[in-house]
Amino acid sequence: MRDRRDLTGTGFETRAVHGGGGPDPTTGAVNTPVYLSSTFAQDAVGVDRGYEYARSGNPSRASLEAHLALLEGAEFGFAFASGMAAEDAIMRLLDPGDHLVMPTDSYGGTYRLATQVHRRAGLAVDTAHLSTLREVLKPETRMVWVETPTNPLLDIVDIAAVAELAHGQGAIVVVDNTFATPWIQRPLDLGADIVVHSTTKYLGGHSDVIGGFAATNDPDCAQRLAFLQNAAGAVPGPLDCFLVQRGVMTLPIRMERHCANALAVVDLLRRHEAVKHVLHPSLADHPRHDVARRQMRAFGGMVSFTLHGGEQAALDVCTRTHIFTLAESLGGVESLIEHPGRMTHASAAGSSNEVPADLVRLSVGIEAVDDLVEDLERALDTVV
Numbered sequence: 001m002r003d004r005r006d007l008t009g010t011g012f013e014t015r016a017v018h019g020g021g022g023p024d025p026t027t028g029a030v031n032t033p034v035y036l037s038s039t040f041a042q043d044a045v046g047v048d049r050g051y052e053y054a055r056s057g058n059p060s061r062a063s064l065e066a067h068l069a070l071l072e073g074a075e076f077g078f079a080f081a082s083g084m085a086a087e088d089a090i091m092r093l094l095d096p097g098d099h100l101v102m103p104t105d106s107y108g109g110t111y112r113l114a115t116q117v118h119r120r121a122g123l124a125v126d127t128a129h130l131s132t133l134r135e136v137l138k139p140e141t142r143m144v145w146v147e148t149p150t151n152p153l154l155d156i157v158d159i160a161a162v163a164e165l166a167h168g169q170g171a172i173v174v175v176d177n178t179f180a181t182p183w184i185q186r187p188l189d190l191g192a193d194i195v196v197h198s199t200t201k202y203l204g205g206h207s208d209v210i211g212g213f214a215a216t217n218d219p220d221c222a223q224r225l226a227f228l229q230n231a232a233g234a235v236p237g238p239l240d241c242f243l244v245q246r247g248v249m250t251l252p253i254r255m256e257r258h259c260a261n262a263l264a265v266v267d268l269l270r271r272h273e274a275v276k277h278v279l280h281p282s283l284a285d286h287p288r289h290d291v292a293r294r295q296m297r298a299f300g301g302m303v304s305f306t307l308h309g310g311e312q313a314a315l316d317v318c319t320r321t322h323i324f325t326l327a328e329s330l331g332g333v334e335s336l337i338e339h340p341g342r343m344t345h346a347s348a349a350g351s352s353n354e355v356p357a358d359l360v361r362l363s364v365g366i367e368a369v370d371d372l373v374e375d376l377e378r379a380l381d382t383v384v
């Protein structure tokens, strides 16, 4: 077992580098090794050295879980095989007949999971713009799901205000912090009960691993999540844990660059005649810019926009960039461009969560900013 350094009072960057624990006491390895073992020898029947079977626990996973929990300011953390697996475990905390409120603008897969999997298992699900949350809360509401910034419309939800309202009703608040990361905002500090991530995105940061994570300070939620993690078994392998952990160590410097490059891209989009509307919380005319300023350290690397030329122009722009790669996902070092209506959010078509057809979403990477601006400008010039 690796020693845990005392990182009390250290800065976020220090915790990002050292949060996985100190050097391995046996070998001095400075990084947590990839423990490729499915089972662990016991010294006597029922006497183990902290691990018995790798679905229940593995040192590579334990190190990642402690690391990410530290960054989110959580006492308990659980790694999963994907963001969806983490979300599924959280929704399983609810019982048939319980009511879940979700945002009208959330990741399409989250909406699909709630409405096509958990609703079938007896959960009552409503979508609402969370600014009107008060109107949809019921006595049986047990969970309010928050995504902020939202995917793909980049709206901002006031976490503290939602938490106050939901708690008054006896509901817990879950925040998907995938877009912001704990470098930008810490939902548990703002009153949320559970924070969830697709670690596939900024935490992993290199588009080479699928993973999920959930954290909480509530011992009861933690105990049930631990049970579900082991009982349902949607756990990440040790190599996946290593890859996420390696990414996390550079999270702060990557996020600084993502955010700075995104501001330059926003500036270009605001000036370009092909662009109808730019969606980014940095903009003073964003409806919840003030909330963003209050709860976020920076405005994030995701940028969305609509085009005067409608859906066809959006589809054309997506195929005419050279540095921005046409692909789903986000949060990696490379810039990506996509059409949410036909790609990431296709499963929400025809529902209250359907996204505009002329919408393009960018995950702004950490390349040279001038190259990104030029690439996008050239593609936009073709649809004027």
Ligand SMILES: Cc1ncc(COP(=O)(O)O)c(C=O)c1O
Pocket: 082, 083, 084, 085, 107, 109, 110, 147, 151, 176, 178, 179, 197, 198, 199, 200, 210, 211, 212, 329
């Ligand atoms: C905000 C958000 N949450 C959750 C997920 C699901 O994560 P995963 O793809 O790792 O299962 C995604 C995936 O795109 C996402 O964007």
